[in-house]
Structure formats: C-alpha cells, structure tokens
Amino acid sequence: SLYEESRFPALQANVGFALLAFVGGVWIVPRVSEAFIEKGLKGRDLLKPGGRSNGPWIPECLGLPCASWYLGLMMLFIPFPFSHLFKSKSLLGDVGRPESFPHNELTLYLSSLLSLLTATLLGFIDDLFDIRWRHKLPIPIVAAVPTLLVYYSVGGATSVVLPKAVGGWLGGIGLGRFMDGNVVDLGPIYYLYLILLPTFTTNSINILAGINGVEVLQALIISLSVLLNDLLFLPIWPESLLVWMKISNPQQGRILDWAIGEVVDRHLMSFYFMAPLSGVCLGFLWHNWYPAKAFPGDTFCYFTGMAFSAVAIQGHFSKTLILFFIPQIFNFILSCPQLFGLVDCPRHRLPSYDDRSGLLNPSRVIFELPPPRKTVIVLEILSFLKLVKLERLPPINESSKGYIKSSTNLTIINFLLVHFGPMREDKLCILVGIVQVSGSIIAFAIRYGVGSWFYGG
Ligand code: UD1
Ligand code: MG
Numbered sequence: 001s002l003y004e005e006s007r008f009p010a011l012q013a014n015v016g017f018a019l020l021a022f023v024g025g026v027w028i029v030p031r032v033s034e035a036f037i038e039k040g041l042k043g044r045d046l047l048k049p050g051g052r053s054n055g056p057w058i059p060e061c062l063g064l065p066c067a068s069w070y071l072g073l074m075m076l077f078i079p080f081p082f083s084h085l086f087k088s089k090s091l092l093g094d095v096g097r098p099e100s101f102p103h104n105e106l107t108l109y110l111s112s113l114l115s116l117l118t119a120t121l122l123g124f125i126d127d128l129f130d131i132r133w134r135h136k137l138p139i140p141i142v143a144a145v146p147t148l149l150v151y152y153s154v155g156g157a158t159s160v161v162l163p164k165a166v167g168g169w170l171g172g173i174g175l176g177r178f179m180d181g182n183v184v185d186l187g188p189i190y191y192l193y194l195i196l197l198p199t200f201t202t203n204s205i206n207i208l209a210g211i212n213g214v215e216v217l218q219a220l221i222i223s224l225s226v227l228l229n230d231l232l233f234l235p236i237w238p239e240s241l242l243v244w245m246k247i248s249n250p251q252q253g254r255i256l257d258w259a260i261g262e263v264v265d266r267h268l269m270s271f272y273f274m275a276p277l278s279g280v281c282l283g284f285l286w287h288n289w290y291p292a293k294a295f296p297g298d299t300f301c302y303f304t305g306m307a308f309s310a311v312a313i314q315g316h317f318s319k320t321l322i323l324f325f326i327p328q329i330f331n332f333i334l335s336c337p338q339l340f341g342l343v344d345c346p347r348h349r350l351p352s353y354d355d356r357s358g359l360l361n362p363s364r365v366i367f368e369l370p371p372p373r374k375t376v377i378v379l380e381i382l383s384f385l386k387l388v389k390l391e392r393l394p395p396i397n398e399s400s401k402g403y404i405k406s407s408t409n410l411t412i413i414n415f416l417l418v419h420f421g422p423m424r425e426d427k428l429c430i431l432v433g434i435v436q437v438s439g440s441i442i443a444f445a446i447r448y449g450v451g452s453w454f455y456g457g
Pocket of ligand 2: 207
C-alpha cells in the first residue's frame with residue numbers, strides 16, 4: 001500500500017518537489033522566452049494599447065517549458081512512493097528485487113504520465129498549427145485510453161447512487177443495472193462519461209481564455225481544490241479536530257471512516273500529481289499575470305486539463321472533479337451556440353479594449369444580415385436570461401422588436417462584463433478567480449453536504 005507510517009517521507013519529498021516546481025516555473029520562463037519569440041511562437045497582447053495591429057509581442061506557448069519541467073520532476077519522483085521497498089530487506093527475493101512490488105500502483109502512475117505526455121504533445125501541435133475543432137476533439141479521447149484501461153484493470157467502479165425513480169427509468173431502458181439500495185451500475189455509460197471527461201477538462205479551460213492570467217489562475221484554483229479534497233482523505237488530521245467536525249467517533253476506533261486502505265492510496269497518488277502541478281501553475285502565473293510577459297498557449301491548457309482527468313479517473317473521484325469545473329461548465333453551455341455554428345464564432349471572443357479609458361468592454365458578434373430564425377430564438381432566450389446584451393436596429397413598426405444587429409459574445413468573461421460594467425484586465429481576472437473559488441466552495445458543499453448521497457460509496 002502506498003500509505004504507511006513510513007511513507008510520510010514520500011509525502012514530504014513531494015512537497016519539496018512542489019516547491020521545486022514553483023521555483024522552476026518562475027526561473028525557466030524568462031530564460032526561454034527569447035528563443036520562443038525567435039521561432040515565431042509569439043502573439044500580440046490584444047487587450048493593450050495598440051491591440052490587434054500594434055499590441056506588444058508576447059512569447060506564446062510557454063506552457064511547454066512548464067509542462068516539460070513538471071513532467072521531468074514527476075519522472076524523478078517515481079521512486080519515492082516506493083522508496084520504503086528499497087530499504088526493507090524482507091522484501092528482497094533471491095534475485096535481489098522486491099517480491100511484492102505494488103505493480104498496480106506503478107502502472108497507475110506511469111499511465112497517468114503517458115496521458116499527460118500525449119496531451120502536452122497535442123497542445124503543442126495545436127499551438128504550432130491551429131488544429132481544427134473537429135480534429136482536435138477526439139485526440140484527448142485517444143490520450144485517455146491508457147488511463148481508462150488501467151482503471152478497468154483495477155476493477156474501477158461504474159456505479160452511481162441515484163434516486164430510485166431515475167435509476168428505475170435507466171434500468172427500464174437498459175442503460176443501468178440495479179445493485180442494492182439506490183446504487184445503479186451504469187456500466188458502459190459510465191465509461192462513456194470517463195472517455196469524454198478529458199475532452200471536456202482540456203477544452204473547457206482553453207475556451208475560458210483571452211485575458212492575462214485567466215487560464216493559469218483557473219488551473220491553479222482547480223488544482224488546489226483537488227489537493228484540498230485529497231487532504232481530506234489522508235489520515236493526517238488530529239483526532240480532536242475530527243471529533244469536533246463530527247466525522248470521527250473514537251469509540252469506533254477509526255479516524256475517518258473513509259480514510260482507510262485503497263482510498264487513502266488513491267488520494268495520495270492524486271496528491272503527488274497535484275502538489276507539483278499547483279507549484280508550476282503558481283510559478284508560471286508569476287509571468288502570466290497582468291501585464292503578461294508570457295502566454296500559456298494551448299499546451300498549458302491541454303496539459304493541466306489532462307492532469308485533472310488523469311488523477312480523477314485513477315483516484316476514482318471523477319464525479320467530484322466535475323464539480324470543480326462549475327464555471328467551465330457554465331462557460332461551455334453558454335458557448336454552445338457559437339461552438340456549434342448557430343451564432344457566428346469569430347477567431348477571438350476575448351473582450352474588447354477601449355483605448356480611451358483603458359478598460360475592457362464586452363466584445364460583440366455583429367450580424368451583417370438579419371440572423372436566421374433559429375439564431376434569433378436562441379439569442380432572445382439568452383437575452384431574457386440576461387446572459388447576453390443585444391443591440392437592435394430600430395423596429396419597422398411598433399409591434400415588432402427590431403432586427404438583432406449584434407450580440408455580446410457568448411462567454412462567461414463577456415457575461416461578467418455585461419453585469420459588472422467595464423473594468424481593467426487584472427480586475428476582471430480576479431473576478432473570474434473569485435467565481436472559480438466560489439464554484440469550489442459550492443462543490444465542497446455539494447460533495448460533503450447536500451449531495452453526499454449521490455457520491456456515497
Ligand atoms: C480560445 C478562444 C478564443 C480566445 C482565445 C484567447 C473559444 C472557442 N476560443 O481560442 O475565443 O480569443 O482562446 O486565448 O472560445 N491572448 C491575449 N491575451 C491573453 C491571452 C491570449 O491577447 O491574455 C491572445 C494572443 O494574441 C494570443 C492568442 O490570444 O496569441 C492565443 O489564442 P489561442 O490560445 O491560440 O486561442 P484558442 O485557444 O484557439
Ligand atoms: Mg488557447
């Protein structure tokens with residue numbers, strides 16, 4: 001088992017690696033920036049004076065050195081969780097290697113690294129060639145196959161707790177099988193969810209983008225949330241605190257009833273990946289914060305997104321993970337009309353910069369011709385829900401509302417600007433951060449409060 005009293009050195013080493021990840025992120029970015037610009041890996045900072053035509057050139061795709069640094073550290077870390085095996089003589093067989101080596105755990109670790117490498121490669125290719133949507137969607141699915149097979153091999157659960165009515169309905173149409181109580185085994189459907197998870201986590205971070213610091217800040221907050229969730233499962237908490245929180249009962253002689261056996265191991269594994277990830281994100285944020293000296297590129301979004309999926313699948317907490325993506329889910333649903341062609345989707349949907357005030361305004365998609373009926377219906381609904389602001393041409397007669405001439409772009413960032421008014425880029429980024437942290441607080445409340453029945457088991 002990964003966790004034993006003697007394993008705390010691995011945990012401590014991991015915290016050391018997280019610090020190294022941070023320092024490395026801060027150190028490496030300015031040192032390679034020039035080389036990236038020389039190779040043409042640069043983009044204009046669109047929301048600065050000069051904008052599209054004259055904004056400052058910023059090195060792009062600096063997620064690559066960060067991902068490389070992180071992956072290097074994670075490879076060097078491989079021996080640590082197993083280090084106690086090297087010491088104990090009793091485990092050495094005749095040939096001088098451990099007989100009961102936990103191959104399962106090593107496989108989990110290695111398959112996660114493989115998925116991460118693939119995602120980094122995909123992100124880098126996207127940065128170099130701007131792959132089309134329909135081409136890049138399936139690639140995280142392929143990248144997730146190793147992780148999914150390992151999940152299957154360790155007997156990964158496919159059951160969820162559902163209200164009897166929903167479970168019965170799913171069973172009735174042949175999509176699930178009743179276990180005991182309210183537990184429904186979703187079988188292949190659950191795998192479908194797991195297959196789509198990496199596609200979602202990678203792309204959803206990439207499309208909540210466009211202002212300095214925002215991709216990296218999201219990744220940092222999600223990573224810290226996963227880390228906190230992992231910590232809850234590790235037997236490191238003083239008994240008095242647990243009794244006070246009513247999650248422990250000394251009479252029963254257990255610390256946390258969930259903090260035992262495999263569950264601890266899985267969250268320990270997740271911790272090993274998330275602590276250095278938080279480190280490298282924070283290190284990179286140093287350079288990506290307003291006014292940005294470096295852009296993350298799609299490499300960063302894909303690599304961090306895949307890291308979240310990998311640890312959640314391996315750690316059997318994929319349902320909890322998705323709760324930390326509430327702002328991304330909102331942004332994705334809001335974006336759907338543009339992503340799927342109902343409303344024009346310009347290359348960039350980031351806000352627009354006002355040269356006079358230096359503030360950001362919501363950007364707009366402009367309709368040269370009156371938009372088709374389907375589009376009008378969708379936009380009217382979104383406008384009714386106050387998610388977009390429409391601009392109309394004067395009506396022809398009193399009874400009509402007038403053609404829609406333009407709409408704010410369908411992103412959470414523009415939505416925030418519509419609601420809170422124009423603001424400076426760094427303020428807006430902090431606001432997105434506040435939304436993300438609030439999302440995580442809601443996530444914890446759902447996971448351990450009202451919705452714990454859904455997650456039970
Ligand atoms: C996604 C978004 C796009 C958004 C872009 C910004 C969708 C479907 N796509 O596209 O709307 O405009 O991210 O990253 O929602 N940039 C800045 N300031 C920043 C970050 C980026 O000006 O803080 C600009 C730079 O010119 C940079 C470019 O955006 O070169 C990077 O865009 P890229 O990440 O390639 O865009 P996508 O991920 O394809
Ligand atoms: Mg991007």
